[in-house]
Amino acid sequence: xxxxxxxxxxxxxxxxxxxxxxxxxxxxxxxxxxxxxxxxxxxxxxxxxxxxxxxxxxxxxxxxxxxxxxxxxxxxxxxxxxxxxxxxxxxxxxxxxxxxxxxxxxxxxxxxxxxxxxxxxxxxxxxxxxxxxxxxxxxxxxxxxxxxxxxxxxxxxxxxxxxxxxxxxxxxxxxxxxxxxxxxxxxxxxxxxxxxxxxxxxxxxxxxxxxxxxxxxxxxxxxxxxxxxxxxxxxxxxxxxxxxxxxxxxxxxxxxxxxxxxxxxxxxxxxxxxxxxxxxxxxxxxxxxxxxxxxxxxxxxxxxxxxxxxxxxxxxxxxxxxxxxxxxxxxxxxxxxxxxxxxxxxxxxxxxxxxxxxxxxxxxxxxxxxxxxxxxxxxxxxxxxxxxxxxxxxxxxxxxxxxxxxxxxxxxxxxxxxxxxxxxxxxxxxxxxxxxxxxxxxxxxxxxxxxxxxxxxxxxxxxxxxxxxxx
Ligand code: PMP
Numbered sequence: 001x002x003x004x005x006x007x008x009x010x011x012x013x014x015x016x017x018x019x020x021x022x023x024x025x026x027x028x029x030x031x032x033x034x035x036x037x038x039x040x041x042x043x044x045x046x047x048x049x050x051x052x053x054x055x056x057x058x059x060x061x062x063x064x065x066x067x068x069x070x071x072x073x074x075x076x077x078x079x080x081x082x083x084x085x086x087x088x089x090x091x092x093x094x095x096x097x098x099x100x101x102x103x104x105x106x107x108x109x110x111x112x113x114x115x116x117x118x119x120x121x122x123x124x125x126x127x128x129x130x131x132x133x134x135x136x137x138x139x140x141x142x143x144x145x146x147x148x149x150x151x152x153x154x155x156x157x158x159x160x161x162x163x164x165x166x167x168x169x170x171x172x173x174x175x176x177x178x179x180x181x182x183x184x185x186x187x188x189x190x191x192x193x194x195x196x197x198x199x200x201x202x203x204x205x206x207x208x209x210x211x212x213x214x215x216x217x218x219x220x221x222x223x224x225x226x227x228x229x230x231x232x233x234x235x236x237x238x239x240x241x242x243x244x245x246x247x248x249x250x251x252x253x254x255x256x257x258x259x260x261x262x263x264x265x266x267x268x269x270x271x272x273x274x275x276x277x278x279x280x281x282x283x284x285x286x287x288x289x290x291x292x293x294x295x296x297x298x299x300x301x302x303x304x305x306x307x308x309x310x311x312x313x314x315x316x317x318x319x320x321x322x323x324x325x326x327x328x329x330x331x332x333x334x335x336x337x338x339x340x341x342x343x344x345x346x347x348x349x350x351x352x353x354x355x356x357x358x359x360x361x362x363x364x365x366x367x368x369x370x371x372x373x374x375x376x377x378x379x380x381x382x383x384x385x386x387x388x389x390x391x392x393x394x395x396x397x398x399x400x401x402x403x404x405x406x407x408x409x410x411x412x413x414x415x416x417x418x419x420x421x422x423x424x425x426x427x428x429x430x431x432x433x434x435x436x437x438x439x440x441x442x443x444x445x446x447x448x449x450x451x452x453x454x455x456x457x458x459x460x461x462x463x464x465x466x467x468x469x470x471x
Contacts, residue, residue, distance in 0.1 A: 040052050040056075040058075040419060041053045045060075045071075045073050046071075046072060047071040047072065047073060047449075048060055048061075048071050048446060048447055048450060048454055049072070050072065050426065056421055056424060057424060058419065058424045058425065058426050059424060059425045059426065059454070059457060059458065059461060060072070060426050060447075061425050061445070061446055061458045061461075061462070062426055062443060062444060062445045062446075063298075063303070063445050063446065063447055064303060064426075065240065065272070065428065066239065066240075066277055066298050066299070066428075066443070066445040067298040067299070067302065067303040068302055068303040068447060069275070069277070069298075069299040069346075069350075069355075069447050069448045070304075070346060070350075070447060070448065070449060071447045071449060072303075074302075074304075076345055076349060077302065077304045077342055077345045077346055077349070078304070080341050080342060080344070080345035081304060081305065081341060081342050083341065084100055084337055084338050084340075084341030085338055087337075088337055089337060089338055090333075090336065090337060091337065092332070093330065093334040094330055097335065098335065098340070100337045100338075100340035100341040100344055101121055101335035101336075101337065103344045104121060104309075104340045104343050104344050104347070105119035107347050107348075108296075108309060108311060109311070111282070111347075112282065112311065115313065115314075116290075116291075116294060116311035116312060116313055116314075117312060117313070117314045117317050118312045118317045119309050119310065119311055119312075120135075120309065120310040120312070120327065120334070121307065121308075121309050121334060121336075121339075121340060122307075122308050122309070122310070122331055122334055123306045123307060123308060123334075123336065123339065124162075124297065124306060124308050125162055125269075125271035125272070125297035125298065125308050126161075126162030126163050126164050126167050127162075127308060127331065128271060128295035128296065128297055128308040128309060129161045129162045129166075129167040129170070129233075129269060129271070129295055130164055130166050130167055131310045131327075131329055132233070132267050132269075132293045132294075132295055132310050133153065133166055133170065133230075133231070133233075133267075134329050135293055135310065135312065135327060135329070136153075136230045136231040136265045136267065137150070137151075137230055138323075138327065138328055138329075139265065139316050139320070140230060142319050142320055142322070142323025142324060144322075147227070147263075149227060149228050150227070150228060150229060150230040150264070152187045152188070152189065152224045152225075152228045152230060153169075153185075153187065153188050153189070153229070153230055153231055153232075153233060154188070154189045154190070154191060154217065154220050154221070154224070154229055154231075154233070155188065155189075155190055155191075155232070155233040155234065156172065156191055156192065156233075156234050156235075156238075157172045157190045157191065157193055157433075157435075158172055158173070158193055158195070158238075158241050158242050158432055158433045159171050159172050159173070159190075159193065159233075159234070159235065159241060159242075159433075160172075160173045160176070160240055160241040160433070161233060161235075161269055161271075162271075163176065165180065165183060165184060166185065168180060168184060169184040169185035169188050170185075170188055170233050172190045172433060173433040174433045174434050174435040174436075175406075175431070175433060175434030176433070176434075178434075189223065191213070191216045191217050191220050192213060193238055193245070194210070194213055194238075194245065194247050194248055194251045195238070195242055195245055195438075196209065196245075196248060197245075197381065197382040197384070197393065197401075198401065198438060199213075206248050206250070207250070209248065210250050211254070213254070214254040214255060214257070214258055217232065217255055217258045218261075221258065221262050221264070227263070229259075229262060229264040230264060230265065231259070231264055231265035231266070231267050232255060232258070232259050232264060232265075232267065233267040233268075233269060234252070234255065234267075234268060234269065235268070235270070235271075235272065236269075236270050236273050236274070236278075236283035236284050236287065237273035237277075237278050237386060237389065238273075239271075239273055239389070240272060240428070240430050240443065241430060241432065241433045242430075242438065243384075243391035243430050243432070243441035243442075243443055244384055244385045244386070244389045244391035244441075244443050245391075246278070246384065246385070246386040247287060251287075252268075252284070252287045252288075253287065253289050256291075265292040265293060265316075266289070266292050267291060267293045267294070268284055268291040268293075268294050268295070269294075270282060270283055270294055270296050271295050271296060271297040272297075273389065274294070274295075274297075274298075275296050275299030275300050275350075276299050276350055276355065276356055276359055276448055277298075277299055277359070277387055277388060277389050277445065278386045278387035279356060279359050279363060279386060279387035279388075280387075281350075281356065282294070282296075290313065292312075292315070292316055293311070293312060293313065293316065294311040295308065295309070295310055295311075296308065297309070299346075299448075300343050300347075301339060301342050301343040304342040304345075304346065305336075305338055305339035306339060307336070307339040307340065307342065307343050350448065355448040355449055356448070358448060358449060358450075359387050360387060362446070362452070362455055363386065363387040363388045363389070363390070365452060365455050366385070366388065366390055366444065366446070366455050366458070366459070367385055367390060369455065369456065369459040370385075370390055370392065371383050373459055374463075374466075377466070378398060379395060379396070379398075380392050380393070380394060380466075381393050381394065381395035381398055381401055381439060382439075385444075388445060388447075388450065389443070389444075389445050390443070390444045390445075391441045391444070392441060392462075393438075394410055394439050394440050394441065395439050401439070403432070403436070403437070403438060403439035403440065404439065404440055405436070406431055408440075410431075410440040410469070411429030411431050411440035411442055412429045412431075414442055414466065414469050415427050417465050417468055417469050418461070423461050423465050424461070425458065425461040425462065425465065427442045427443075427444065427465065428442060428445065429441075429442055430442070430443060442462070444462070446458060
């Protein structure tokens with residue numbers, strides 16, 4: 001998730017529910033995100049529910065961090081993993097390939113209608129973003145006339161692209177960056193995201209807001225030197241940090257045009273928003289743009305195994321093919337057979353069970369119920385989303401849109417309250433990157449096979465949780 005408590009205070013609110021686990025915090029050898037607090041221990045799962053070791057069934061309204069898109073107990077994926085384990089659990093991709101990795105790459109490339117032509121398979125979203133950044137640099141070095149001066153990246157404020165130094169440098173999550181500012185890369189520029197709730201001026205049309213954002217990107221190119229920019233990186237639909245903000249019509253197209261004008265690459269990070277979450281397999285399909293490089297992760301393997309990917313546009317592949325013929329990057333677990341077998345099965349199931357229409361239909365229903373329930377709430381400033389990816393942003397005052405102070409940890413408190421046995425719902429907290437400008441929010445991201453009654457339960461339980469916390 002996106003939430004980042006203040007860096008000087010690692011103690012979160014008390015873990016609710018029944019914290020009795022038989023293993024005291026002192027005995028635990030695991031380092032948790034909340035160092036002095038041990039989270040609930042999940043011992044099992046069934047469909048949309050997580051089951052604690054004490055038997056509490058928690059409605060997983062967020063698929064973790066928008067990951068478990070088939071729910072928690074799909075036998076078909078479990079069997080595919082077992083089969084692969086018995087065939088070959090691992091082989092080193094520097095020396096060999098394997099059928100699972102080949103099949104997954106073909107599924108991914110085919111899913112783009114041939115617009116993207118190669119896949120690079122890694123183990124996490126962060127790694128996929130790192131690979132994309134390095135791939136962009138290598139692309140310019142291997143053009144017939146190399147462009148080694150292209151050493152700057154531009155991305156967006158309040159963005160999150162991963163937790164390693166490179167991905168954290170392009171990202172702009174103030175809370176997560178704070179400790180490391182001195183060692184983060186300086187060759188990055190950050191422009192405003194497309195965020196109508198706070199970014200659009202009153203009376204401004206969509207067209208002029210989009211034009212203003214494109215001009216800001218143009219100005220950033222000019223500030224850095226247009227031919228020094230390697231790539232612009234953005235999430236197709238802003239996920240954890242801003243909280244489920246769909247792009248306005250024409251926005252991504254306008255941003256890509258600015259990149260094209262200056263010869264820079266256009267990278268879409270679909271780690272969270274891709275692989276069906278927004279209603280189409282690739283979120284860019286709804287935006288009339290095709291990226292040069294595209295990352296994907298969470299819904300790719302649905303949490304059954306760690307896996308992420310990078311897709312390359314044909315012209316990037318062609319350049320590398322004519323150049324050194326190899327991506328100057330390799331990782332031990334690249335194309336991992338078991339992870340790839342899991343992802344192949346997940347992707348087949350999304351097609352076999354016809355889940356994307358369900359994402360769109362249940363997503364519309366979720367949006368409708370959220371609007372009905374919360375549009376009139378005095379502290380819900382914005383209800384927004386697309387597909388099965390929705391957020392509520394909280395404000396102290398709806399007129400001024402004044403956010404709650406980060407120290408109040410409002411979103412985190414809502415998350416923790418949701419885990420009480422009387423609510424038993426897991427909600428994803430976020431706080432705009434802890435910059436104090438954007439409000440706290442919670443995200444909802446149910447599995448793609450969710451039902452109307454689960455959607456109703458999610459909204460009902462969320463509403464009771466918010467009532468306890470905010471009145
Ligand atoms: N990019 C985006 C857009 C993300 O949402 C995330 C994770 N929330 C990442 C990158 C990093 O992925 P991971 O946590 O798998 O490393």
